[in-house]
Amino acid sequence: MTRWFRSYWAEEDTWFYCEVDTDGQVTRQAELRGPLEKPIAAASQIEWEAAQRAGTLTDYETTFGATAEVPVQEWEAHEPQDLTAPQFETVWRTARAACQARARARPPHET
Template identity: 55%
Template structure:
């Protein structure tokens, strides 16, 4: 799914599990769709367990902390898995290739 936050001109793309929790999230800002986040909940949890959460957050961001059913003021558009992957792959590679 995806939605747009007008105030900050950010597009959010989400992969959501069966219970409505965000498992992966991409954030793109402005008319140039500049990548600002490409976070995975599984990776975030592993980074937390390894004591490297600050490093992960700084580089990749975080996923939404509430399930989709609890969101207010968002009208997400449904995407296919392929549509999400088309965004996730390039954005993730771009963020991962940035110098630390």
């Protein structure tokens, strides 16, 4: 069963919003940093794996970041708060749009 939660990491002043599959693996993750909760990442594990296979991982991570590789059980120290699917989707869409806007604003790669 899919689960959604958010967890605050004070040492990074970051909220992590996670979608987790039945096996406890993070499938999508959004990160909001600072007092204004600025979106800094919105990564999908499926997209990350596809970018890795395609040789475009650096571009993907520059735009969207990456999902957590640590087991969800290690998040317990950060007191995760359960979310509903709609709550997660709202944050996901907002963070995703911010990441895409930043990517469009970056100068093109020089060859």
